[in-house]
Amino acid sequence: MKILTDGKKKLNTNGKSDINTGGRSNGLIKNSDKAKPKWEYSKSIEDKKHIKLKDKYDLFIGGKWVKSKKYFNTINPATEEVLAQVAYASDSDVDKAVRSAEKAYDKVWSKMAPKERGKYIFRIARIIQEKAREFAVIETMDGGKSIKESKTVDVPLALAHFFYYAGWADKLKYAFPGRKVSSIGVAGQIIPWNFPLLMAAWKIAPALACGNTVVIKSAETTPLTLYKLAEVIEEAGLPEGVVNIISGDGKTGAAIVGHPKTKKIAFTGSTEVGKIIMRQTAGTGKKLTLELGGKAANIIFEDAPIDAAIEGIINGIYFNQGHVCCAGSRLLVQESVKEIVIKKLKHRLTSLRVGDPLDKNTDVGAINSLMQLEKIKELVQAGINEGAEIYQSKCDLPERGYFFRPTFFSEVAQSHRIANEEIFGPVLSILTFRTPSEAVEKANNTFYGLSAGVWTDKGSKIFKTLSKLRAGVVWSNTYNKFNPASPFGGYKESGFGREGGRQGLDAYVV
Numbered sequence: 001m002k003i004l005t006d007g008k009k010k011l012n013t014n015g016k017s018d019i020n021t022g023g024r025s026n027g028l029i030k031n032s033d034k035a036k037p038k039w040e041y042s043k044s045i046e047d048k049k050h051i052k053l054k055d056k057y058d059l060f061i062g063g064k065w066v067k068s069k070k071y072f073n074t075i076n077p078a079t080e081e082v083l084a085q086v087a088y089a090s091d092s093d094v095d096k097a098v099r100s101a102e103k104a105y106d107k108v109w110s111k112m113a114p115k116e117r118g119k120y121i122f123r124i125a126r127i128i129q130e131k132a133r134e135f136a137v138i139e140t141m142d143g144g145k146s147i148k149e150s151k152t153v154d155v156p157l158a159l160a161h162f163f164y165y166a167g168w169a170d171k172l173k174y175a176f177p178g179r180k181v182s183s184i185g186v187a188g189q190i191i192p193w194n195f196p197l198l199m200a201a202w203k204i205a206p207a208l209a210c211g212n213t214v215v216i217k218s219a220e221t222t223p224l225t226l227y228k229l230a231e232v233i234e235e236a237g238l239p240e241g242v243v244n245i246i247s248g249d250g251k252t253g254a255a256i257v258g259h260p261k262t263k264k265i266a267f268t269g270s271t272e273v274g275k276i277i278m279r280q281t282a283g284t285g286k287k288l289t290l291e292l293g294g295k296a297a298n299i300i301f302e303d304a305p306i307d308a309a310i311e312g313i314i315n316g317i318y319f320n321q322g323h324v325c326c327a328g329s330r331l332l333v334q335e336s337v338k339e340i341v342i343k344k345l346k347h348r349l350t351s352l353r354v355g356d357p358l359d360k361n362t363d364v365g366a367i368n369s370l371m372q373l374e375k376i377k378e379l380v381q382a383g384i385n386e387g388a389e390i391y392q393s394k395c396d397l398p399e400r401g402y403f404f405r406p407t408f409f410s411e412v413a414q415s416h417r418i419a420n421e422e423i424f425g426p427v428l429s430i431l432t433f434r435t436p437s438e439a440v441e442k443a444n445n446t447f448y449g450l451s452a453g454v455w456t457d458k459g460s461k462i463f464k465t466l467s468k469l470r471a472g473v474v475w476s477n478t479y480n481k482f483n484p485a486s487p488f489g490g491y492k493e494s495g496f497g498r499e500g501g502r503q504g505l506d507a508y509v510v
Contacts, residue, residue, distance in 0.1 A: 041353065044360040046147045051137050053224065056085040059093055059247070060230035062100035063240030068093055074223055077144040078357050078366040078401040086223045089246035094215070094255040097244040101186040101213040102261050104241030110183055110211050112239075118169030121208050123236040125162035128155070131232065135225060139197055140357045142224040144366030144402070145320050147358050157482055158201035161500070164484035165205035168505060172210065175502050181509035183211030184287060188262035190253045191226075192269045193219035193368055194323040194424075200226055202499045203266050204243060210508035212264065215244045215256055221369050223247040257281060264508060267291070268325075271422075271447075271493045289497030289507045291325065291489060293422040294450030297443035298328030298479065299465065301436070302336045304455035308477065310344045313428070316453060316479040318352060318364055318406050322426040323372075325494075326451035328479055330419060331408075331430045332439050338432050342410060349393040352406050356398065364426060367402040376404055376425035383409050383418040388429070414445060422448070436461065440468045449491030453479045472498075 058065040068087035075082050089097070109117070128135060135158075136150035145154070172181060187207045191199040196218060207214050218226040230245045246252065250273070257265050257280050264287040267277050271292040281288050298316050300309050316328030333341050357365030367373040384390055388409040397403040408428035412419050418429045433439040443452055452471040454462050466474040472490040475481060482488070487498035497507050 041361040043356075045356065046137055046140070046358045046360060048137050048141065048358065051134055051141075053084055053138070057087060057223070057227045057247075059087045059089055059097070060227065060233075060243075060245040061093070061097045061241075062104075062244065063234070063238075066093070066096070072220070074142060074221065076141050076401075077221075077368055078141075078398070078403075080400055080402075083142060084224065086227070086247050089217070089248040089252045089255075091251075091255045093246060094252060094259060097215045097246055098186055098188070098256070098259045098261045100241040101215050101244050104239055105183075105185055105213040108239045109208075109213050109242050112211075114170040114172065114211070117208060117211065118166045120236060120238050121162055121166035121169060121205060124232055124238070125159045125166060127232045127235055128159040128162065128229075131228075132156075132159070135197060135228060137358070138228055139222075139225050140365070143193065143196065143222045144357055144368050145323075146362045146365040148360055148362070149320060149365075154195060154198050157484070158197045161198075161201040161484045162205045165209040165505075168206075168502075169209040172505065172509070175505050176509070181210075184508060184510055185212060185263040186261055187212045187214050187264040187266060187508065188256040188259065189214060189216040189266045190256065190269065191216065191219060192325075193222040194320060194325070196222040197225040197229065199268050200229060202268075202504070206499075206504045207264075207266075207508050208242070210505055212508050213242050213244075215246065215262065217253055217256060218245070218247045220247070220249050254280070262286065264288070266497075266499075266507065271495075274495055287507055287510075289489075289499065290495035291497070291499060292450075292493060292495040293424075293448055294325045294327065294490065294494050295330055295420065295422055295446045295448045296326055296328045296451040296453070296471065297330045297332050297439075297446075297469075298453040299332045299433075299439050299443060299455065300334060300337065300341060301439075301454075301456040301458075301461065302334040303457045303461075304337075305457065305477070306337065306340060306344065309455040310341070310348050312453060312455060312477070312479040313345060314348055314352070317408075317428045318426050319480055321364055321367055321404070323368055323424055324480070325422075326473060326480070326488075327424075328451075328453050329423060329428060330443075330446075331428055332442055333430060333432050334439070335432045335434055338430075342430065345408065346391060349391075349406055349408075352393055352395070354393070354395045354397060354403060354405065364406055367404055367425065370402055372424065373402045373404060376423055376427065379418055379421060379423045379425075380407060380427055383412070383416060383427075383429070386413075386416045386418075388412045388416055388418065414442065420446065436465060440465060444468075444470045447493040450494035451475070451490070
């Protein structure tokens with residue numbers, strides 16, 4: 001039912017739009033009949049008693065736990081409770097970590113037989129596999145994502161990357177036929193807060209396989225799985241200093257990038273910071289890969305399998321609360337099927353469960369931080385102010401924690417902020433097109449170029465469309481599918497370089 005009103009809309013604190021109708025009826029029909037039976041899921045909370053978290057985490061440098069002068073709290077975004085105190089790495093701590101990595105590279109790791117290096121990487125993968133449940137629960141508690149996503153996506157993909165690159169360690173001559181390659185030295189790596197364990201695996205595994213040593217910094221809001229990975233590295237017996245794990249804010253990251261001993265920088269994060277890093281590394285001779293923001297177009301043609309496409313839309317934007325750089329945040333729908341797609345999408349949103357991330361029934365967990373929640377609210381309010389039509393699921397939100405209802409906008413113009421800026425939350429913008437050429441033109445009308453999706457029954461249309469899309473990764477009749485053997489990366493302001501696959505090794509050799 002469509003509500004017609006000229007009243008102003010405004011978001012309340014729960015991310016729900018209030019509609020001010022000026023005292024007039026809002027058009028809702030009251031039904032005095034008995035409500036239809038509603039199925040309720042019994043809670044199925046993942047037990048966290050077996051999880052071993054320290055009250056305080058020091059820096060992991062040179063194979064030892066090193067105290068810092070300053071510590072900060074990391075919290076559970078679903079409960080706002082402090083989980084642990086984490087060390088803040090100063091410039092001197094960064095210097096200590098880099099020099100430790102350089103020493104390990106010169107004396108041990110670069111001289112070790114590639115086959116032996118592969119054994120260490122394989123051992124890390126097996127230990128993560130043994131501790132998979134513990135990693136999944138910590139990832140959920142510290143990041144806010146649902147436990148079923150941590151269990152079925154983050155942890156399996158992370159250990160798969162370690163397994164995959166363990167196999168490449170003694171086969172680099174096959175990865176680069178006709179080239180004689182060698183390792184670089186110390187790799188400085190900076191990861192984001194949306195997939196901390198997976199992003200660490202993406203970066204650490206190929207670096208080690210190529211014979212490099214690592215200094216890696218966690219995001220401020222999600223450091224715990226990286227420190228749990230440090231415990232795994234200890235258990236695996238990796239030589240001291242080969243992997244050094246630190247935490248801190250942007251200043252810590254800048255110290256890694258600016259250190260004269262780091263020979264390679266790998267950064268995943270915002271486009272704004274990526275530009276700063278490019279300027280900082282220009283002229284230094286350091287190798288650089290950037291995986292930055294995105295505003296992906298998910299294109300639905302009129303001949304698409306609509307029901308399957310609806311699931312692809314849901315997975316494309318509401319997976320991990322929309323905290324995905326390659327999220328399908330722009331839905332381009334052919335005009336002839338717009339109404340049926342919106343109708344089915346509204347129906348599908350009624351079954352999305354938002355709540356406790358540790359509940360195995362939960363589909364959409366908590367927003368990662370209060371700062372990110374405020375950013376989402378600000379951009380959603382901008383969409384309302386610019387005249388787009390908002391629709392939100394009618395679920396109840398927990399009283400505590402940072403939560404936001406799954407949302408989509410229709411009647412979106414290309415000039416709207418919500419059609420151009422990366423929201424990084426569970427918010428979808430729906431635009432329409434008439435012809436395939438118009439779909440491609442609108443899809444490419446963005447600063448970004450990380451990913452895209454195409455939905456159609458025609459194979460020829462898939463190939464013709466994807467050949468014209470300026471995006472690093474294009475899925476057809478699916479979305480958000482990853483494999484360690486498949487490279488990932490973007491164009492334009494989404495960065496450059498590739499992570500994953502054979503191509504992911506190239507950034508770590510000369």
